[in-house]
Amino acid sequence: MGISAQEIIKLHHLHERAGLEEFGFQRIVTDHTVRQIADGPQGSFISAFNAPEEYLDLIIQNEIDAFKQLKKGFEWKVYSYDNPATIGERLIHNGFREDDNESFMVLDLNTHIDRFSLGHSEALIPVRDASGVRKAIDVQRQIWQQEFDEFEISLCQRIEQRPETISMYLVQDDGQPVASGWITYQPNSPFAGLWGGSTLAGYRGRGHYRSLLAARAHEANARGIRYLTIDASEMSRPIVECFGFEKVSDTRGYHFEV
The missing domain is CATH 3.40.630 (Aminopeptidase)
Structure with missing residues (x-):
């Protein structure tokens, strides 16, 4: 790196x-x-x-x-x-x-951006409004079987009020939303974080996850970001390693409910 x-x-x-x-x-x-x-x-x-x-x-x-x-x-x-x-x-x-x-993993865009191919642009749709956010989060709901109502509202507000801090992407297959992911930016930070990056089970193995990775990597590179970060599951870690992501540490969340 x-x-x-x-x-x-x-x-x-x-x-x-x-x-x-x-x-x-x-x-x-x-x-x-x-x-x-x-x-x-x-x-x-x-x-x-x-x-x-x-x-x-x-x-x-x-x-x-x-x-x-x-x-x-x-x-x-x-x-x-x-x-x-x-x-x-x-x-x-x-x-x-x-x-x-x-696995908390980091990629240096200065040395690895050429590994990302943008692929089929017609299947990849930038999310620009509340309707797009709803479609993107509906994909996450189906995959994780969880409610994301508060999160959806927050994302809509962020895209409307601070669009420079987030970009979302939706992938369609046969006209249906099947994968989504987003990238977040902090002011004056050399890092950008990859989140979501999930595909419906019946549509995996078609390159949709890689398309989401590539779109976000090229956007971050164009904005002068040096490092991409991702908290990778055991499923996604082998994929992102192919693009040059390196493991920096393990990470784990601990939740307290009131």
């Missing part, structure tokens, strides 16, 4: 964790955490933390109490390089639900 994994970690932590200012969220910095407070009851999270092990349970309980007061559930996302190493087990001990492990 041109720089070491440790340098990538420091840079990413500065811009995308400790310094994160997410659209639609209130950012609250405490002595030990950076809270991102969503407008609705779901979606809030801890983007960064500094938790000495001797005070770890107390810090965790302080966060639980703060979010209980707000009547909001939240996610505490942990990277494998985070300290203390016991953070995951202490979160579970304090009532958090553990998500599946994912």
Whole structure:
């Protein structure tokens, strides 16, 4: 990637964790955490933390109490390089639900953009309005069997109010929406994050995931972004490795419901 994994970690932590200012969220910095407070009851999270092990349970309980007061559930996302190493087990001990492990991966666009072919442009549709967002999120609903109503509203607002911070894409097959994904940007950050990137089961193996990757990679490159990031599942990791993404750490979310 041109720089070491440790340098990538420091840079990413500065811009995308400790310094994160997410659209639609209130950012609250405490002595030990950076809270991102969503407008609705779901979606809030801890983007960064500094938790000495001797005070770890107390810090965790302080966060639980703060979010209980707000009547909001939240996610505490942990990277494998985070300290203390016991953070995951202490979160579970304090009532958090553990998500599946994912691979935090980074790609240097300066050296790998030529690996991305834009493919069949007629099947790939940029999302520009609420109707497109609904179609894109409906794909996600079908795949994950979850409701994304609050998230859909937030995406519509973001595309309308801060379009420079997000781009969404929809893939159609036989006239039907079958895959979707989006990319997010933070002001003055060298990173852009890939999200979604999911295809309905009956339409996999046709290159739709790769088309979504390519469209977002070329857009980010045109905007002068240096690094793409993705939290890759076990299914998507082998695909993105083919394009040059390198694993930097494991990452796992821990959820607390109020």
